[in-house]
Amino acid sequence: MRKTELRKSLLKTRQSLSVTDWKHKSQLICQNLLDSPQFNQAKTILAYFSFRQEPDLGSLFSDSPHRWGFPRCVGQSLSWHLWTHQDTVVTGNYGITEPHADAPTIAPGDVDLILVPCLACDYQGYRLGYGGGYYDRMLSSPEWINKPTIGIVFAFAYLPEIPIDTWDKPLQSVCTEIAT
Template structure:
């Protein structure tokens, strides 16, 4: 079985698992993840953050986005512009989002473009991740392609119940710097002293 086939099989199993998670667990986990993210020194120091808008079964990131905007941070949200290609577009509020690809809430196509090197920190979605900084995405390749040209700090959000190890990796798979679950933040980056940079 190739790595790609292994990932496909694991993704299918985990997507079944996430559908079965109790709503009360998800809500409590998401609230704890919110608290851990906003207490990160890197989050507090960041002026520009990109964040995904969670779908029904994903971590609810809307309260995080609202907090960032209320704190005067600039916020970018992904806009799919082609097969496996996305951009980060700046928003001023959640009301500017509209249903786009696969029903995911996206910025309008004329929203201001954020360049990858303008962004200080990114909140990254996953099907699964682990404390080694490995990530299993949805298979579209959007984030791996984007992160290949993005120097910002990568913070993966993953409920503990969805973590798995090891994750089969291919050469193009992006590694994460920090993994945040309801249990707290784990620093897994090979970038030495990156946290001190933000103090």
């Protein structure tokens, strides 16, 4: 199956989750992250605001010892900004929730972990996103290439293999709602 068909199929499956099921699976993912040494050792973590029924990590953001960074789509790149649960957000490009443009930026050298949203991941760590290439470009750039990454995906989209292109880079690990 090509990436386009796989995206369409997985989006349909994900959007068919009931709100109750989506929230439950999201909470299990959050618990698995909280149980992860890699997550607990990180001080500054880049994450995302749930979009189109992606796993919701929102319960991690409040009352947290971590500094959180969230992306803004700027041109063809992601700009990372500090955010706390008291800060307001705006709706940015593609209808995605983002921090305000004037929120402090985060330098790559300050980042300890990146939680990467995935439409799908395979057992080798390759991810399938929405096709815009934002994370592929970022994770391939010299200042980001060695940063620890965890792909966040529901278990139904954690697949033995997905189609990959030459520019695709594997993530270091994957977290689903099923404890590993």
